[in-house]
Amino acid sequence: MTDAATPVPGRVGVIGGGRMGAGIAHAFVVAGARVVVVERDEVTADAASDRILRSLRASVDRDGSVGSYDALAAAVSTATDASSFRGCELVIEAVPEDPALKRDALARAEAVLGAGAALATNTSSIPIGDLAANLERPGRFLGLHFFNPVPASQLVEVVVGERTDAALVDDARGWVTALGKTPVVVRDAPGFASSRLGVALGLEAIRMVEEGVASPADIDAAMELGYRHPIGPLRTTDLVGLDVRLGIAEELHARLGDRFAPPDLLRRMVADGHLGRKTGRGFYEWSPS
Structure with missing residues (x-):
């Protein structure tokens, strides 16, 4: 309706x-x-x-x-x-x-x-x-x-x-x-609908990078071309901000358990100041907007 x-x-x-x-x-x-x-x-x-x-x-x-x-x-x-x-x-x-x-x-x-x-x-x-x-x-x-x-x-x-x-x-x-x-x-449920689903996909994509399964660009292409997502999960993470995504993951981890545990790679990137588009570097390099 x-x-x-x-x-x-x-x-x-x-x-x-x-x-x-x-x-x-x-x-x-x-x-x-x-x-x-x-x-x-x-x-x-x-x-x-x-x-x-x-x-x-x-x-x-x-x-x-x-x-x-x-x-x-x-x-x-x-x-x-x-x-x-x-x-x-x-x-x-x-x-x-x-x-x-x-x-x-x-x-x-x-x-x-x-x-x-x-x-x-x-x-x-x-x-x-x-x-x-x-x-x-x-x-x-x-x-x-x-x-x-x-x-x-x-x-x-x-x-x-x-x-x-x-x-x-x-x-x-x-x-x-x-x-x-x-x-x-x-x-009112942990992560509502969009954050819960989006973070689950994004965290798994980060784990795949961490494990050397594929490059960020190829992981994103798999979702964009194979599943018709307009933007892949790693580019989306860069746009949202890795610090924001980490904060949401920590909240969901505390409430929903280990399936939302933030990957070590995400923690390291945030600690190093690589937060995505707003800092010019995340899983991709970004030009100043």
Whole structure:
């Protein structure tokens, strides 16, 4: 069944303006929302603003139908304090995969939001129930797991916690559709659907490199040409970030057992700073973007 689009909230907040947060802000601005991105200080807020504006400029240059660059740029602002979320109808947390950091960011946002506002996390592996434990209104909280790069990705996982209101799930599905993306609804389970399956494939591909079974390019080609995956698991790991993939694997290893134990090769590459595209080297060499 196709989800009917629900207009995106008029005012949306994003916690964190890194690659994912900037992409989420971009998607909502293009869909018609006004977005405020809160970062930890002026330096990172300025960097987030630059990241979003460059992304919007590129979208307008590719397809003028997305709107006027000046109008889109005017719909984005950045700040350094959660009080800037007052009046937002939806706030999405997109900080690094650290449970304590996420819980603190979510609590600060909830404290200034109205009772009817929605709060979401972009976590790819941390249980929604864990993040909701200290919230005053867990019924207004759920996961909205976007994929990188957000503007081009077609999928968003809507992750439903035990106490998430059914009406909020319906709204979230509609918002995702209004963004031009497809929602899949999953219950709050370790790794949800996409991370659990994607990490399982990626870890096995890394073990194959570690064992000398084949080169990264040939392993990826096997999945791309043999199984029609648009991108192989090792190139995907480079795009996601080896540090991010390691963090998810460690979370799943703790919750689901040894089948998600991170390979030694992955740990070594992260320790050596070879994190994929963002550092210029992972399983592949990357040019600066």
